[in-house]
Amino acid sequence: MLKNNIVVDIKELSKKYKIYAKPHHRLLEWITLGNLKKHTDFWALRDVSFSVSEGECIGIIGHNGAGKSTLLKILSKALYPSHGSMKVKGNMVSLLELGTGFNPELTGLQNIFTSGKLLGFSDEYLNAKLTSILEFSELGDFIHQPVKSYSSGMYVRLAFSLYASLDPDIYVVDEALSVGDIFFQQKCFDFLQKLKANGAAIILVTHDMQSVKKYCDRVIILNNGKVTNEGSPLEMVNLFYSSNGKNLAGQQLEGELIEISSNGIVGIDIPEESKHNIQNAVGIRRGDGKVRIIGAIFCDSDGKEARTANTGDNLTLSIYSEIIENVDDLAFTFQMSDRHNTVVFGQNSYMINKNILSARKGNIIKASFKIEMNLFQGLYTVMVGATDCQTEVSNKIYDTIEGCMTLEIMKPEWRSFHGVAFMKSTFEIEGTNRTEGIHRNEVKYARQ
Ligand SMILES: Nc1ncnc2c1ncn2[C@@H]1O[C@H](COP(=O)(O)OP(=O)(O)OP(=O)(O)O)[C@@H](O)[C@H]1O
Structure with missing residues (x-):
């Protein structure tokens, strides 16, 4: 009998598959009535227990x-x-x-x-x-x-x-x-x-x-x-x-974070989640190492880590880095790519404010982008980086990390559109007074 209102009770469910290195090994095992063991055991499920009420x-x-x-x-x-x-x-x-x-x-x-x-x-x-x-x-x-x-x-x-x-x-x-x-x-x-x-x-x-x-x-x-x-x-x-398939169940993260030097800008708190994002990045890391990115995180307006957002939400992407050698032409950059790996949006800080940053060895820098997520629903991966900024196209890469985060964009009920990007649009219609039923009308997308 199942307890109270439990309708499914699964206890220590395990499933073992037999793996054969070659197809004829299965036959060999069969004709020798199992006396010749040619398989290895693979547990696809191990002691799975849960109940549903x-x-x-x-x-x-x-x-x-x-x-x-x-x-x-x-x-x-x-x-x-x-x-x-x-x-x-x-x-x-x-x-x-x-x-x-x-x-x-x-x-x-x-x-x-x-x-x-x-x-x-x-x-x-x-x-x-x-x-x-x-x-x-x-x-x-x-x-x-x-x-x-x-x-x-x-x-x-x-x-x-x-x-x-x-x-x-x-x-x-x-x-x-x-x-x-x-x-x-x-x-x-x-x-x-x-x-x-x-x-x-x-x-x-x-x-x-x-x-x-x-x-x-x-x-x-x-x-x-x-x-x-x-x-x-x-x-x-x-x-x-x-x-990203790793470090579940509170396993210890591998590797140590870089020691943050004491002459850094005082008062920059590096959120633990942002460090995990960098340590768990699944993509390629490139750069000459003069700047080292040690954290990256998307936060919502309450400052909490955001893994999902609705189209149109404002998020802040913060990139934390340590300056390993003096640099006088620093810019920060990010890119978002869709599930086909097409870059849907990318920008660097120089493109936004034409400011060239100088940074001294040992500085800890937090660079933040405020981004309106005007993307269609779906899953996007994020690349963050520190590069030079002599032109809008970077020449030197100090540190870039692909696949350090994913962001899932969801469609809010009040906004509907087709395509990959949301572009603010208004609608107007004009007619003559004699045509009944046509009125000058303006429709704007707005939160209801
Ligand atoms: N018939 C089989 N013989 C041997 N190994 C198998 C067999 N079926 C599944 N496996 C292995 O068992 C493991 C779990 O497979 P399963 O298909 O249940 O995973 P899944 O979570 O559904 O994956 P996916 O999301 O890719 O569909 C995998 O390593 C798979 O290779």
């Missing part, structure tokens, strides 16, 4: 290879665990389970009934739900075609429509939701919202941090097959971004 939405996040899909397959009963237990109170349906359960030779309609029955729903129940399933799928006459002729988007539409029309107690939701066009995705997310409002328990396994923040009550981070952290969505998403 009625009405709770729990998010499971992790970097590539963390074990999310393996966990998802176990939850969907597509894989057996090697150890551990999974207790479920009520009916649990997974999108993955639904999609993989389709028979490619059967039509969409036939699959609705065969899959529904496999999940324990009767013909009467499925008949009663049929109209809503068909409407939700928007597949029209394609519902009478074999699913082997469906595109991946149509396949997910069918699976999700069936999924959305059943009323299980627990839903397992995964990345498949992000397939399909934006409108169908919106419909699916509206549905999730409704589910949550109706009090269903949800397990959301995803890379999509926006969904995690929007829907989850609690988040678990998986790292190398283990649960390393558990907490509030905001806390866990920030930790996930700042970790």
Whole structure:
């Protein structure tokens, strides 16, 4: 029996895969009935424990290879665990389970009934739900075609429509939701919202941090097959971004920070998070070392570290550096790049104020850019640097560090636009007085 209102209780779940160096090693092992051991064991999940309560939405996040899909397959009963237990109170349906359960030779309609029955729903129940399933799928006459002729988007539409029309107690939701066009995705997310409002328990396994923040009550981070952290969505998403796959679970950071010399400018506090960002940078570091960057951080208007922002928010990017040798032509720089690694914006301090900075050995400098984040929603990586400034294009690089931070831009509800950048725009229309219905009108984008 599960305690109180717990509907899923997972205890010490582990999954071991056998890794074979060569394909024929599997066969060798098989024909020798296992007497000749040719594999090594790989634990994709190790002692994973968590529980989900009625009405709770729990998010499971992790970097590539963390074990999310393996966990998802176990939850969907597509894989057996090697150890551990999974207790479920009520009916649990997974999108993955639904999609993989389709028979490619059967039509969409036939699959609705065969899959529904496999999940324990009767013909009467499925008949009663049929109209809503068909409407939700928007597949029209394609519902009478074999699913082997469906595109991946149509396949997910069918699976999700069936999924959305059943009323299980627990839903397992995964990345498949992000397939399909934006409108169908919106419909699916509206549905999730409704589910949550109706009090269903949800397990959301995803890379999509926006969904995690929007829907989850609690988040678990998986790292190398283990649960390393558990907490509030905001806390866990920030930790996930700042970790870059490393240093989770409070592990000690490697390396020592440069000793800050005592003749630096008094009173500059270097936030710990800014030092971590530099130490955990995943990109290339270049420079002759005359200036050494020791911290970089985005802060919101309250001075708190920002890992996410809405389009149009003002953030301050502070770069902390130590001057190793005297320099008389110093400028600070930053660049933001999108997920295709296209630089969407970059600037240096000389471009902004034409000031050439001189700095003496041992100085500690904090350089801050105030930036209006007029970017489209998405994830961006950040490069920071200290260079010379003889021209607007730098000649000398003292220190530049790529990939030291990520910033996720989210779309605020009051502002909608297309493209990569937001440009302030107004709209006017003029007509003659005789044409009724056309009025001089001015529309401005403004926070409502
Ligand atoms: N069938 C398999 N045989 C051997 N190793 C496997 C198998 N499936 C997964 N793995 C390994 O198990 C680990 C976890 O994989 P899994 O696919 O569960 O991670 P994930 O968190 O879903 O990753 P991603 O975000 O990239 O999809 C990886 O190192 C992967 O290479």
